[in-house]
Ligand SMILES: Nc1ncnc2c1ncn2[C@@H]1O[C@H](COP(=O)(O)OP(=O)(O)O)[C@@H](O)[C@H]1O
């Protein structure tokens with residue numbers, strides 16, 4: 001595939017891309033305080049595909065939103081490379097979100113009046129070192145759908161446009177919150193295949209949230225959360241391609 005800017009995969013034992021140190025997050029709801037995260041300490045290396053697994057309400061989205069600069073910590077520290085994001089101001093967080101992070105959510109959030117290509121171009125127009133929008137769509141297997149509108153695409157295709165949009169700016173970190181949550185099983189596998197490919201071919205570090213234990217099989221590493229805490233954190237020795245998942 002011509003035109004991709006490939007990032008080489010880092011050597012084993014690579015530097016930490018992201019360090020989370022004793023992070024807690026509480027929400028005050030009137031009289032009630034919800035402790036969504038309790039003293040979470042984790043670090044992620046460049047190039048890994050980690051799955052955050054846990055039941056609904058276990059704090060996964062809160063953690064991902066904090067990592068993505070969408071929410072702030074109540075307590076603790078968060079470093080991206082050597083930048084202390086827990087102390088960053090709004091302008092720095094905006095630049096961090098814009099240049100370093102790609103987001104993929106359960107619902108695809110495409111703009112209905114724009115074609116697939118135009119949806120991706122919205123991001124490449126403001127990015128620093130984007131790949132061409134058409135290359136990003138080719139990467140996700142949608143080179144034949146460039147001029148389709150979202151309503152003319154299946155759910156899985158729409159999610160692949162959303163992935164193309166997230167990776168076209170060549171973010172260092174791709175954050176996916178339940179990316180297959182709105183899709184059926186077969187379609188979900190195709191979407192996971194594309195996420196796996198982004199990690200394998202572009203070397204993008206990926207954090208993927210799911211509540212589905214069988215999806216965790218595609219990760220290099222699985223972090224299990226429970227009640228706002230890290231419950232388990234292990235290397236996945238029997239990593240499987242998405243096509244072999246059963247759920
Ligand atoms: N903006 C918010 N305001 C108040 N409570 C919240 C907010 N976001 C999340 N919570 C609460 O924090 C806990 C963790 O939520 P969340 O991170 O969304 O879990 P998960 O993604 O694992 O389902 C839940 O109890 C949830 O109700």
Ligand SMILES: [Mg+2]
Nearest residue numbers: 060061062177
């Ligand atoms: Mg969630």
